[in-house]
Amino acid sequence: MSHTVRDGQKLIARVRRLKGQLEGIERALEAQKPCAEILRQLASARGALSGLTAEVMEGHLHEHVLHAETEAERRQGSEELLEVIRTYMK
Template sequence: MSHTIRDKQKLIARVRRLRGQIEGIERALEAEKPCGEILRQLASARGAMSGLTAEVMEDHLREHVLQAETDAERRQGGEELIEIIRTYMK
């Protein structure tokens, strides 16, 4: 069983909180709130997204690299993570 399936409810709850934060930013923009308030909300949403990303990356590393059953699976899991990190860093 994949770690995203095993932790599905926890991950979905985090995504829903993120959605709420993004909707809050939209409401703040619609209401013409001060830019400082909007920037704080943006920073909070970015932190939440980074935390979710780090959690899924860590779980991927643990399950698909550290606990892989074969060298081929370990190599594939590592290569996937390298590709994702490159995309993430752009």
């Protein structure tokens, strides 16, 4: 069972909280709140997204690299993770 399936409910809860944060930003913009308040909300949402990304990356590393059953699976898991990291760092 994949880590995203095993931890699915916890991950979905984090996504829903993040969705709520983004909706809060939308409401703040619609209400013409001060830019400093919007920037704080943006920073908070970015932190939440980074935390979620790190959690899924960590799960991938553990399941598909460190505890892979074969060398081929380990290599594939490593290549997938490197590809994601390259994309994430752009």
